[in-house]
Amino acid sequence: MNEPISPYVLTNENSPAFWLIDNLWMPLAGSFLTNGNFCFMEQVCGTGIGGPPTHSHPSDEGLYVLEGHCTFNAGGETVKAGPGTLVSVPRLVEHSFTVDAPNSRLLNFYTPGGFEMLLMSLAMPAAERKPPVPGSTPMPPRWMVEECSREFGQIAGVALPFADPPTKENMVTKPSTVNPIKPYGVNVNNARAYWSQGVLWTILATAEQTGGSYSLMEEFCPKDAGPPPHTHEQDEVIYVIEGELTMIAGGTRLNAKAGALAYIPARCVHSFRVDSHQARLLNFYLPGGFERVITEFGVPAKSRVLPPADLKQSGTDQQMTALFQRVGMQAVALPDSLRDGSRK
Structure with a gap:
């Protein structure tokens, strides 16, 4: 096909x-x-x-x-x-x-x-x-x-x-x-966890563990969390365990609440925003590899809570951009309409 x-x-x-x-x-x-x-x-x-x-x-x-x-x-x-x-x-x-x-x-x-x-x-x-x-x-x-x-x-x-x-x-x-x-x-309470981009990320499966087949992370997100418009070379899947999101994928605005699965094919421009007070998500990438963005530039979480507001990221912007390129992720020069002051 x-x-x-x-x-x-x-x-x-x-x-x-x-x-x-x-x-x-x-x-x-x-x-x-x-x-x-x-x-x-x-x-x-x-x-x-x-x-x-x-x-x-x-x-x-x-x-x-x-x-x-x-x-x-x-x-x-x-x-x-x-x-x-x-x-x-x-x-x-x-x-x-x-x-x-x-x-x-x-x-x-x-x-x-x-x-x-x-x-x-x-x-x-x-x-x-x-x-x-x-x-x-x-x-x-x-x-x-x-x-x-x-x-x-x-x-x-x-x-x-x-x-x-x-x-x-x-x-x-x-x-x-x-x-x-x-x-x-592996259980989320025992797996490796990192703070990055205002989110608690728990690593459940890496490309190394699955022979490159997929990677899987649980995200614990605060209100308004989520990435600006971007693409990556992997298919992405999000399952909402708790909370509610608004997504824009391929130019279409989508709502995803608890019990919803969102499928985002490779190279599709997408972004999302957490609309609820908090949200818990399962985040898959097929094939695996994207988790390196978190494990290499995130900060090991000291507890299973959201990161402190003054957390400093490890690595430079240039190093992160280089890693994005290696894992197939690319920012897209489009307005972030989910964060332009409108919640429509």
Whole structure:
């Protein structure tokens, strides 16, 4: 697909919604809208026992826990994950997980995309935006799961996800023999954090950790925070955990509140402004590398709060400009209409 792609915002209130294995699934980004680069879904796991047996994908996968608790098994490692935990699973690495608390909310993303097609081929449209009554949605036929897994990139272990129930025996994982990139889990309360540009940045995934596939940071922002018009060579994704933003992307003004995902393709001129008192955002870059702007020129945060008003940045303007060029970011000589005194 070589057609240009456009920026957009989609929320968990107006996205498509599906039921499968007693969970509610809401796709917020799919392959068609992202040129095949990315897919992203929000899940609400209703039964407290959901989760797949051991499997792998040809895509890199990440899972972020918004609410509740899960246990992830990946590449022979186990991660107990509560709110604010990212689990990064490299491509072709065995993994499985259990949901340890009913109505756990997870964000589930893949790069490149494609997994959303598996989901939508097997699921049924949700009658409402909450998990179905346990056991009320039929399991898809096994032959269909096998064929859709083959077409859309799900590699079964000893059991087949969406067809076989998870058991203690079929959820065991082993280290990968084909991918040297390791799975890991990290929580926002323990990850490296920096102060920069009036924002608290927490580093959840770097290009080094993901084999260059993506990087991910959590931003804790005050009112009016956000960058002026700029571009970069990476696709950017913003998921709003708390708060509300106004964005201008590709000349279009967009609003994004809690539960919204904004997709900004590479080389698209964009800016945003925090409209709420504060905001918490997940900020993805595909491929990774942009996090160097924060890790090389930010100041290590002394506490998990907004930076002091008199904080001095490290490095010179010339050094930062040179780094911007290396990571593919470029300021654009356009008026910053989000900060010209108008809040329209």
